[in-house]
Amino acid sequence: MSAxxxxxxxxxxxxxxxxLVDIVLRARTFGILGVLVLLVLITTAIQPRFLxxxxxxxxxxxxxxxxxxxxxxxxxxxxxxxxxxxxxxVGLSADVSANMFQAHHGIAIPVVFLVGLGVGLACGLxxxxxxxxxxxxxxxxxxxxxxxxxxxxxxxxxxxxxxANALTNSFNNIFxxxxxxxxxxxxxxAAVVAVAxxxxxxxxSGRELYAIGSDPDAAxxxxxxxxxxxxxxxxxxxxxxxxxxxxxxxxxxxxxATAATGLELQIIAAVVVGGVAIFGGSGSVVGAALGALxxxxxxxxxxxxxxxxxxxxxxxxxxxxxDHTRPRNPAPAGRCATPKExxxxxxxxxxxxxxxxxxxxxxxxxRSPWSPC
Amino acid sequence: MRWESGLxxxxxxxxxxxxxxxxxxxxxxNIFTLCTNIGxxxxxxxxxxxxxxxxxxxxxIASVLAVSAETLGALxxxxxPMALIFxxxxxxxxxxxxxxxxxxTRVGLPxxxxxxxxxxxxRVLANVILxxxxxxxxxxxxxxxxxxxxxxxxxxxxxVAIFLVAALITGVVLRMTPFGRSLxxxxxxxxxxxxxxxxxxxxxxxxxxxxxxxxxxxxLLYAFELSSAGENIGIGFELQVVTIVLLGGVxxxxxxxxxxxxxxxxxxxxxxxxxxxxxxxxxxxxxxxxSGGLLILSVLVPNAAxxxxxxRILMRRGQIxxxxxxxxxxxxxxxxxx
Numbered sequence: 097m098s099a100x101x102x103x104x105x106x107x108x109x110x111x112x113x114x115x116l117v118d119i120v121l122r123a124r125t126f127g128i129l130g131v132l133v134l135l136v137l138i139t140t141a142i143q144p145r146f147l148x149x150x151x152x153x154x155x156x157x158x159x160x161x162x163x164x165x166x167x168x169x170x171x172x173x174x175x176x177x178x179x180x181x182x183x184x185x186v187g188l189s190a191d192v193s194a195n196m197f198q199a200h201h202g203i204a205i206p207v208v209f210l211v212g213l214g215v216g217l218a219c220g221l222x223x224x225x226x227x228x229x230x231x232x233x234x235x236x237x238x239x240x241x242x243x244x245x246x247x248x249x250x251x252x253x254x255x256x257x258x259x260a261n262a263l264t265n266s267f268n269n270i271f272x273x274x275x276x277x278x279x280x281x282x283x284x285x286a287a288v289v290a291v292a293x294x295x296x297x298x299x300x301s302g303r304e305l306y307a308i309g310s311d312p313d314a315a316x317x318x319x320x321x322x323x324x325x326x327x328x329x330x331x332x333x334x335x336x337x338x339x340x341x342x343x344x345x346x347x348x349x350x351x352x353a354t355a356a357t358g359l360e361l362q363i364i365a366a367v368v369v370g371g372v373a374i375f376g377g378s379g380s381v382v383g384a385a386l387g388a389l390x391x392x393x394x395x396x397x398x399x400x401x402x403x404x405x406x407x408x409x410x411x412x413x414x415x416x417x418x419d420h421t422r423p424r425n426p427a428p429a430g431r432c433a434t435p436k437e438x439x440x441x442x443x444x445x446x447x448x449x450x451x452x453x454x455x456x457x458x459x460x461x462x463r464s465p466w467s468p469c
Numbered sequence: 470m471r472w473e474s475g476l477x478x479x480x481x482x483x484x485x486x487x488x489x490x491x492x493x494x495x496x497x498x499n500i501f502t503l504c505t506n507i508g509x510x511x512x513x514x515x516x517x518x519x520x521x522x523x524x525x526x527x528x529x530i531a532s533v534l535a536v537s538a539e540t541l542g543a544l545x546x547x548x549x550p551m552a553l554i555f556x557x558x559x560x561x562x563x564x565x566x567x568x569x570x571x572x573x574t575r576v577g578l579p580x581x582x583x584x585x586x587x588x589x590x591x592r593v594l595a596n597v598i599l600x601x602x603x604x605x606x607x608x609x610x611x612x613x614x615x616x617x618x619x620x621x622x623x624x625x626x627x628x629v630a631i632f633l634v635a636a637l638i639t640g641v642v643l644r645m646t647p648f649g650r651s652l653x654x655x656x657x658x659x660x661x662x663x664x665x666x667x668x669x670x671x672x673x674x675x676x677x678x679x680x681x682x683x684x685x686x687x688x689l690l691y692a693f694e695l696s697s698a699g700e701n702i703g704i705g706f707e708l709q710v711v712t713i714v715l716l717g718g719v720x721x722x723x724x725x726x727x728x729x730x731x732x733x734x735x736x737x738x739x740x741x742x743x744x745x746x747x748x749x750x751x752x753x754x755x756x757x758x759x760s761g762g763l764l765i766l767s768v769l770v771p772n773a774a775x776x777x778x779x780x781r782i783l784m785r786r787g788q789i790x791x792x793x794x795x796x797x798x799x800x801x802x803x804x805x806x807x
Contacts, residue, residue: 178581230776232768233721235581239708243761250754353754361585374582 176376189341216338309376508628524723537688542604566681603699656723
């Protein structure tokens, strides 16, 4: 977002934006898939163990949590907001749901999922109300909620290490259960992703989310109930993070008040790698889910190849790259797609002149990336 | 009322509250602890303020701090001279900031995404530099920074003393120099600033380099204060620093904010934390709720006026539309009360 442009903002040809967006989105998704396939091929060539069924199952099952939370985050990011509180919501929900077993022996598992969902909904409601009604920047609100929810978490469970042995086997088995070799949780999350993708693509209110993210002022003038839509996005994000918390509890045996600390950054990384523009208005949940899958696969690949897990963190830097292509500034689709190719290990995106110019050419008046509503 | 005046009132209130909670609050030991807790965060808040004023953000500061601290540890175990270590650490910090800045200004990526990425990247590098070991045998004048007061003043920590000087300089630069004023111009409208002849990209790049270098310097200071450099040093600092800056009345949209406000906010933050910790039945983790609440208040309060106005308009609109309904409701309420 910089200003050294000699092009006038009006100098951009109003090409058919719908088709361009479609092309770009598809190119992005294919780009991620390409990288994913390449990664799997290379890793398997070096270490055939990587393609072992149990490893693939583990990758899919552990992606499920990230993909689920990333779906909610995508809804929020599309509206040009950001939800930094998801990590804390996952932590709180994980603690509460694990504590349910401690408090009520033999509690039914669906009830635990409902409780987790409820916890997430409550958090999402609070965040949504403050953001939408107070019209304050979501970055600040969710940063505050990150603290508050984590603090509430600590108040509820104390800072010890509860629930390690109170979880029932059937609960822990949720994470490991498979149908036809595919983990249950992965199937369930894939269904959620499909529904969310269909909603965003087809439903009027789904399209309105994109409109809000592209240009909040225009959306307001266009009669879109901005506040309500953003509120809805935050509630959804909270709810999915709440469910994610229960998944977290099934996945990890030791759960304490620091569970899922810092998860929000991984989720945002997955979302941005998945091609969702951090300034809103473009991206898809399928991309976000694939982004989560890609990051998880990279982690696993590095583990299999014997690279210490310390190193995996730097792979999130490509997160920054995803935003390179912004369909709001119509540019030839081929050019938009280029930065997605290439290795995810590259630290710096190739600094192409067209890219830096494009990123500022389309911005009419410069606006802050995290303006409210 | 100006935001800074409100903060000054809040600071006085916090001090009175602290004194009423415990007579220990104003003991020189407690004030010293308070100072050591806040000095480093406040120092990090200075470049962060400048960056947020230009409408960007730098979330990688804590990781740069860690890189610097762990480089210090690693080089010290290899018996490098201290002066050389300082130079190397500051250079590494500046380089880290330069990478952020180039990605943001020259490649044109959003600072939020870039610095979230480098937050993890630099943290990983830091852990690689020193591994799982912890270095704590720093030489004596440095090792005492966290224990002895500044120039023999027992309640004033070195970090806060350095912060006060640095804040004064930053405040003067921000308020009285063309460079400082240009930051506000950039934050208000990047396009307008550019057309007014301000070198927007170069200024931002400079700020990110500055932020990196300051973070590295604070990393050294912090390691000396703890008299150890190890894994996870300074983890999560970035969010606390952003909290302090926003609490200081700096607008996240850019173009607004003063160093005075940030300095006051730092002391309100530290004071309320210290006072609350002195109350029985309050533990450290509960403060997260308080700081989160403060953060929400800091954005809600400036909006309160417009919010009230909007509510009034909505109510009026609603009244016209549903006057009958409202009247009926009001009647029911009156009846209830009777």
